[in-house]
Amino acid sequence: MSYELVFEVARGDFDTAGEASRKIKRTLQQLGVSNKVIRKVSIAGYESEMNLAIHSDGGKITLEVGEEELMLTIEDIGPGIANIDLAMTAGWSTAGDEVRQMGFGAGMGLPNMKNNADNFAISSKIGEGTKIIMKFLV
Amino acid sequence: MKLSLVRDLLDAVVLSGESHLEEEVHSGFGCDLMSDVLCFAKEDAILLTGLVNKQVLNTADMANMNSIIFVRDKMPSQEMIEMAKERNLLVMSTKYILFECCGILYKNGLKGAHLR
Numbered sequence: 001m002s003y004e005l006v007f008e009v010a011r012g013d014f015d016t017a018g019e020a021s022r023k024i025k026r027t028l029q030q031l032g033v034s035n036k037v038i039r040k041v042s043i044a045g046y047e048s049e050m051n052l053a054i055h056s057d058g059g060k061i062t063l064e065v066g067e068e069e070l071m072l073t074i075e076d077i078g079p080g081i082a083n084i085d086l087a088m089t090a091g092w093s094t095a096g097d098e099v100r101q102m103g104f105g106a107g108m109g110l111p112n113m114k115n116n117a118d119n120f121a122i123s124s125k126i127g128e129g130t131k132i133i134m135k136f137l138v
Numbered sequence: 139m140k141l142s143l144v145r146d147l148l149d150a151v152v153l154s155g156e157s158h159l160e161e162e163v164h165s166g167f168g169c170d171l172m173s174d175v176l177c178f179a180k181e182d183a184i185l186l187t188g189l190v191n192k193q194v195l196n197t198a199d200m201a202n203m204n205s206i207i208f209v210r211d212k213m214p215s216q217e218m219i220e221m222a223k224e225r226n227l228l229v230m231s232t233k234y235i236l237f238e239c240c241g242i243l244y245k246n247g248l249k250g251a252h253l254r
Contacts, residue, residue: 018196022225025200035181035202042200043176050193103172103189103197112177 003031003065009052014102017053021046024063024072031065033138040116041070041136047109048074048132054099056130069118070136080126088114088122139163139247141205141228144184147242148232150207153219155228158205165251168209168240172197179203183251186239190214192221199225209236 005027007020025042033041045061052059052074059076081087088110095105114120117134124130142159145152152159167179168186172193175185181202187194190212198206205228208214213231214222222229232239244250 014193018193018200021200022196039181039200039202042202046196046200047176102191102193103170103175103187104193106171106173108173108177112173115177 002067005063007049007061007063009049009056009059009061011053011056011058013053017049018046020061021049024061027063028065028070033070037070037136037138041072044113044116044134044136045072047113048072048134050104051109052076054095054104059129066138068138070138072117072132072134072136074130074132074134076129076131078127078129080128081122081124081130082126084122084124141184143246144205144207144243144248145230147246148207148230148234148239150230150232153214153229153231154222155205155226157226158228163205163248165249166240166243167203167251168236170236175203176201178253180251180253184243184248186236188212188236190218192218195221195225195227198227204228206230207232207239209234209239 024045028038056076057078062073064071090111091107093105093107099105118137119135121133163184166184169175170187170189175197184205185198185203186207188210208231211233
């Protein structure tokens with residue numbers, strides 16, 4: 001990978017949530033990546049950023065830019081997902097009312113990340129955290 | 139249709155991004171659920187919503203939707219208007235409810251922006 005950016009995302013910080021995705025989008029625009037790919041990375045990145053703010057105890061998003069692919073790695077410090085298959089089911093969510101009032105928590109985040117990425121992998125352990133790796137062909 | 143016609147048809151107030159008014163738009167997506175906008179909306183469409191918070195601007199920005207219409211007379215905060223200006227997003231507000239907005243625009247030729 002020839003270029004790497006790391007963004008920290010704090011739990012419950014809905015005032016600045018979206019800033020990391022915005023910086024990722026602007027970076028990719030400056031690098032001359034196609035609009036089609038930028039949209040996929042931006043949406044998947046934003047869904048992950050909101051997920052970190054909503055569900056995690058805090059985490060980070062890493063963007064790696066290579067010649068043939070872009071990679072987003074999402075890592076958090078907990079609490080972990082008990083049942084990944086259930087979490088990947090469209091419409092299933094544990095989000096509370098505050099999140100739903102913001103227009104999120106519809107249970108579409110993880111499935112939408114998977115839809116936008118060319119390659120999607122998720123692993124999680126209760127008490128340790130969740131890691132998602134998404135690759136996008138340039 | 140031109141975005142200036144959208145403004146006129148909805149009797150909307152323009153709050154930011156006036157320079158976009160002469161641009162053409164072909165489709166729209168009406169929704170208060172940003173998760174669904176990110177999942178189902180096509181880019182370059184108008185986003186019509188009654189939800190007013192910063193995440194609406196982030197959603198539109200990430201989904202490449204450069205024009206937002208707040209319905210039901212909802213007004214964004216000054217902070218949101220500044221954020222929209224910084225991102226070069228067209229933001230309008232109309233007194234019509236979401237159903238009326240969609241009906242008026244559809245009747246005048248705007249299509250649904252469903253990402254199929």
